[in-house]
Structures are given as C-alpha cells and as structure tokens.
Amino acid sequence: MNQIETGKFIAACRKEKGMTQAQLAEKLNITDRAVSKWETGKSMPDSSIMLELCNILDVTVNELLSGERIEVSNYEEKASENLIELKKKDENNINKNVVISIIYTITMAIGIIVCCICDVAITGKLTWSLITFNSIMFAWIISFPVILLGKKGILIALTVCSIFVFPFLYILGALIEVREVFAIGAVMAVIALVFFWGIYALFKHFKERKMLSAGFAFLLAIPFTLLVNISLSKMVGEPVIDIFDVISGFVLLIVAAAFFFGDYAKKNGYVN
Numbered sequence: 577m578n579q580i581e582t583g584k585f586i587a588a589c590r591k592e593k594g595m596t597q598a599q600l601a602e603k604l605n606i607t608d609r610a611v612s613k614w615e616t617g618k619s620m621p622d623s624s625i626m627l628e629l630c631n632i633l634d635v636t637v638n639e640l641l642s643g644e645r646i647e648v649s650n651y652e653e654k655a656s657e658n659l660i661e662l663k664k665k666d667e668n669n670i671n672k673n674v675v676i677s678i679i680y681t682i683t684m685a686i687g688i689i690v691c692c693i694c695d696v697a698i699t700g701k702l703t704w705s706l707i708t709f710n711s712i713m714f715a716w717i718i719s720f721p722v723i724l725l726g727k728k729g730i731l732i733a734l735t736v737c738s739i740f741v742f743p744f745l746y747i748l749g750a751l752i753e754v755r756e757v758f759a760i761g762a763v764m765a766v767i768a769l770v771f772f773w774g775i776y777a778l779f780k781h782f783k784e785r786k787m788l789s790a791g792f793a794f795l796l797a798i799p800f801t802l803l804v805n806i807s808l809s810k811m812v813g814e815p816v817i818d819i820f821d822v823i824s825g826f827v828l829l830i831v832a833a834a835f836f837f838g839d840y841a842k843k844n845g846y847v848n
Contacts, residue, residue, distance in 0.1 A: 580617035581643030587615040589633040598844075603632055606784035607842045624783060677724040684716050707751050714744040734769075734776055741765045763807050771800045787842065791835030794828050801825065 590600050590611075597615070601608040604625050613619040621629050621640075630637050639645055688709050695705035718737045721729030742762055749757035774796060779789045801824065802817075809816045 578617075578643055579620055582620065582640060583615045583617040583643075585635075585640065585643040586611075586621075586629075586633070589635055590615075593633065600632065601843075604628060604784075605782075607839075609842050610784045622783065673724050673726065677720060680723055681716065681720070684712055688712055707748065710744065710747050710751065714740060730776065734772060737772075738769055741769070760808075760811055763811070764804065767800060767803055767807065771796065785839055785843075787835045787839040791832045791839060794832035794835065797828050798825050801828075 590597070595603075597608040597611040601611045604611075606625070610619075614621055626637060626640065630640055633640075635645075688705075691705040691708045692702060695702055717740060718733050721732035721736065723729070725732070742758075742765065745758045745761040745765065749755055749761070775789075775793045778792050779786065782789045801821065805814070805816050805821060808814045
C-alpha cells in the first residue's frame with residue numbers, strides 16, 4: 577500500500593468522472609484541500625468516508641488502497657497485502673501509544689507518591705496529599721484513553737468524565753470540608769459537560785471541516801459562558817456580566833468569525 581500511488585489513482589479516477597477536486601469534496605462534505613492532500617500522497621482518506629469515496633469513483637476499497645485497477649485473478653492477493661499493511665500501521669501506532677501511556681501513568685504515580693511522602697514527613701499523616709491524590713486520579717482517568725487511543729479515545733474520555741466528575745467533586749468537598757464545592761461544582765459540571773458533548777457532536781458531524789467546527793465551538797462558548805455567569809449569580813451573588821465578560825465575548829466572536837472565514841476560503845479554493 578503506497579499513499580502516493582493511491583493519491584495518483586484517486587486523481588485519475590476523479591478526472592475520468594469529469595470532476596474537479598472541489599466537486600468531489602462537495603460530494604463528500606469535506607474541503608478540496610483534503611482531496612488535494614490525498615492526491616499528492618500527503619494523507620489517506622479517513623475510514624469513515626472511504627466507502628462513499630469508492631462509490632463515487634466506482635472502485636473497490638481494495639483497488640483504492642492498491643492504487644490501481646485489480647484483475648479478478650489478483651484480487652485476493654492484493655486484498656491480503658493491503659490488510660497486512662493496514663495491520664502493521666495500526667500495530668505501530670498502538671505500540672507507540674502504549675509506551676507513552678505507560679510513561680504517563682508512571683509519572684502520575686511518582687507524583688502521588690512524592691506528595692504522600694512529603695505530607696507524612698511534614699504533618700505526620702495523610703492530609704493535603706489526599707486532595708492531590710483525588711485530583712491526579714481524576715485527571716488520569718480522563719486523559720488516559722486519549723493518550724492511549726488518540727482521537728478514538730475522546731468519546732471514552734467524555735463518557736468517563738461524565739460518570740466520575742460528580743464523585744470527584746463530592747470527595748473533594750468532603751476532603752476540604754466545604755459542602756459548597758459539590759453544590760456549585762455539580763451545576764458547573766453539568767453546563768460544561770453539555771458544552772463539551774456539543775462540541776464533540778459538531779466535530780463528529782462535520783468530520784473534515786475542522787475550521788467550521790471550531791468556529792461553531794467558539795460561537796457556542798458565548799451563550800454557555802453567560803449561562804455559567806447566571807448560575808453563579810444565583811448561587812454566590814456574583815454579577816451576571818462585568819467588563820471582563822464583555823471583552824471575552826467580543827474576543828470569542830472575533831475568533832469564531834475568523835474560523836468561519838477560513839473555512840469558507842478553503843472550501844471555495846481561495847487558500848491552500
């Protein structure tokens with residue numbers, strides 16, 4: 577399996593169909609920049625759109641990965657070669673992520689041990705180190721799936737966060753003996769989770785159009801920030817809006833507009 581050969585094959589099939597890069601991109605709901613990267617061998621089509629791409633070009637997945645039309649007599653042999661190449665690539669990525677995950681976990685464990693030793697040495701028992709332990713474990717359980725699985729771990733991380741954030745806040749409140757930590761934190765956690773799940777759905781829906789998703793993310797941050805302020809105002813008496821909130825909202829609006837413009841420019845071929 578050769579990315580350059582696959583790219584040339586995609587370009588040839590596209591031209592046979594009389595389509596431009598922009599037209600193919602539109603059919604797949606992606607940017608023409610992504611198509612250009614495929615055809616120059618800089619990247620491969622995502623697995624989520626590979627079948628749709630093959631249907632548009634009237635080729636099989638095996639032919640796409642091989643970068644050429646395949647005769648029936650050689651089909652099984654080529655299929656086996658492509659599967660082996662894909663398996664090797666996945667195994668290499670997994671092995672690298674496993675090593676990084678192990679180093680990350682060991683680092684976290686060392687941090688916990690050092691804190692506990694210092695706590696016992698200073699106070700004679702475990703006190704503030706329990707707060708550190710609780711916080712580090714929560715951070716680890718959320719971040720570990722992403723470090724191990726990459727993009728595939730984001731859904732797991734969000735799910736784990738949704739499950740464990742409330743026990744974490746409850747334990748944290750009990751350790752520092754402040755009940756408001758859980759009461760206020762739980763409300764903020766619900767708002768934050770709704771926001772992050774919404775962002776995940778955006779990037780999942782638009783797939784290759786990351787700039788468009790980012791634009792919506794920054795735009796949605798404005799009403800969610802306002803919702804946080806309203807909730808805090810009712811619970812702790814803080815003002816709903818201050819000058820900092822106005823400035824933040826203005827900045828978020830500008831950044832969102834910049835991403836929307838960037839997406840528009842890429843989709844219409846004004847920039848590479």
